[in-house]
Structures are given as C-alpha cells and as structure tokens.
Amino acid sequence: MGRWQPDARGRLAKAALELYAEHGYEQTTVAEIAKRAGLTERTFFRHYADKREVLFSGAADLEALIVRTVADAPRSAAPLDALAAGLDSVAEVFTDQREHARRRHAVITAHAELQERELIKLASMASALADTLRGRGVAEPTASLAAEAGVAVFKVAFERWIAPGEERPMQQLIRESLTELKAVASGA
C-alpha cells in the first residue's frame, strides 16, 4: 500500500463521497475513507488536510481555471463574453462528474457549516473574476457587476444541472442561464 497509487486523490474523493452518503458526514472517519479507497490514512493526509477538504479542494482549481480563461479571452471580448468563455471551460471539467456533484451537494446542503464554506467559495470566485476583469481594463462598477452576474449564472446553471432527473449537459444550461440573464436585464 505504500507504493505510488495512480489517481489516489480521485479514489479518495470518490470513497469519501460514497461514505458521506451512506453513513453521514459526521459519522465517517478518515480511516474508513482510506480503507474504502484501498489506501492508507497516511496517503489520505498526503492529499487532503481533513475530511472537509475532500469537499472543497476542487474549488481552488476551478477558480484558477475560470480566471485564466477569462484573462486569456480576446481583448475585444465584452466583459460578459469573456466570463461566458470562463464558464464554458468550467462546464467541460464537470462533464461526467454529475453523480459526484449530486452527492457532494447533498452533503453540503445538510450541514450549515459546509454551506457557509460553499458561499465563501462563490464570493471568492466573484472577487477573483472582478479582479481579472479590472486587469482587462474594465472599470468599476462594471467589473464587479459583471463578475457577480457571471457567478449568478454559474450558480443557477449548476443547481439546474444537479437537479434530479436533469440530463442536459452543463454547458447548455450555462448558455441558457446566460440568455435568461440577458432577457431579465433587458426586460426591466
């Protein structure tokens, strides 16, 4: 068990989410997660600080990806077009992750402390995107408003994507939400 394990990180995350769903988040121990994944506790702690981090470690990667994509959008792209490119890149990462995302969401909505952490993650993303837009020369308050609107589109599309029975790809739901936001904004 001490040797290198291909995708130990992914196996640990999968095992953790299964156990959180089966026995509850509080009741699950790191020892159980490691055992289910066929790995040692030591390996667990090489990848995650604790069992909560299994739920949130992807958030930083996601933020980095969307920020980089927005930063790299053509200079001529309007703020919301640059954000749309960023959201598209995120949607690609989520493909095939729907069941995992549903399990994760169920754990998070059942725990106030985890919901708070999720809100902080979204606020951090909005703040990073506003920074990125300012770096592209977008003035305030446009940068902050566009970033908040982009995160709102992501949030609403994500919630639709993980809804029971939903089968449409996330990219489609993001595009529909973006279209809907434009309709809302122009309708008032």
Add this chain to the structure above:
Amino acid sequence: MGRWQPDARGRLAKAALELYAEHGYEQTTVAEIAKRAGLTERTFFRHYADKREVLFSGAADLEALIVRTVADAPRSAAPLDALAAGLDSVAEVFTDQREHARRRHAVITAHAELQERELIKLASMASALADTLRGRGVAEPTASLAAEAGVAVFKVAFERWIAPGEERPMQQLIRESLTELKAVASGA
C-alpha cells in the same frame, strides 16, 4: 435605569459600533456596550442575544421590507422592475445611516466569521426574493437569475455607498448599478 428607554435598541447599536471601532470587536463586552448607552446589561439582552447580533439584527427587517415591496409591485412589472422597487425601499431606510454602515462594514471585513454571516444574509435575501418572484408567477430559472442579479446590484451599490469620500445617496447608486447591469447584459 429599569424604566422604559426610548429607542434603547438604537442607542445600544450605536454604542456597540463605536466601541467595536475604538477597542476592537473581541475586546468589547456587553457590559461596556450597555454602560456607553447609559443602559443596563439586562436591557441589552432584552434587545439582542449577544454582541454579534447587534451587527446582524437589521438584516431580517431589511429582507422583510424588500420582499414585501417586491411582492406588492404592480402585477404588470417585469421581474427586474419589481426588484428595483424593492431596492429603492431599502435605500430609503439607509438614508442617514452611512457612518453607522461604514463602522459596521469595517468590523465585519476584519473578521472571517462575521464575513461568513454577511454572505449567508445575502444568500438568504436572494433565496427569499426568488421565492417572491415565483409567487408573482415568474418561472424558473428566470426567478432565481433575477433575484441573484438584484442582490448583486444591491451588493455593488452598497459597497460604493460606504466607500471613503462617497457622498451620493444610495438610491442613486442603486439606479446606476442597475443601469450598469443592463449595459453589461446587453453588451455581450
């Protein structure tokens, strides 16, 4: 001191914010807040559960006001127009509260735990507004997107309103942010 005090609640809030600014939030005790307000600790606890609640007790009133105003908007009003009416009603309440709001904001941004609470407050407002829009017959995902956009406008306008040196009334900043959101949404 045992007798009824006119606006004890407001005096306690003012005293608390002054002390948080002068000595720090952690260092301030309920006894000191009561003393500064010329009231007893017992009176403090009749109005607030603890010193944290002084910072957040207004949030529920604010949410109730905006929800009621959105619910009461003319049936013909588009979602964002109904939300704009709600935001206007909130702006009125904030008039003459700018210094208090600045002090409160300084305390909150200095404490991660208070920032989390503030994010929860905003998420709760978005959720309540989406409910209210659904109650007006607005379908999903329009209701959620409009509500999130409305909260984004509020958040950005509020941050501008309390910025150092800013003197324009909040109502004006809310209207400008709303116009800006429309421009962002139509520009992409």
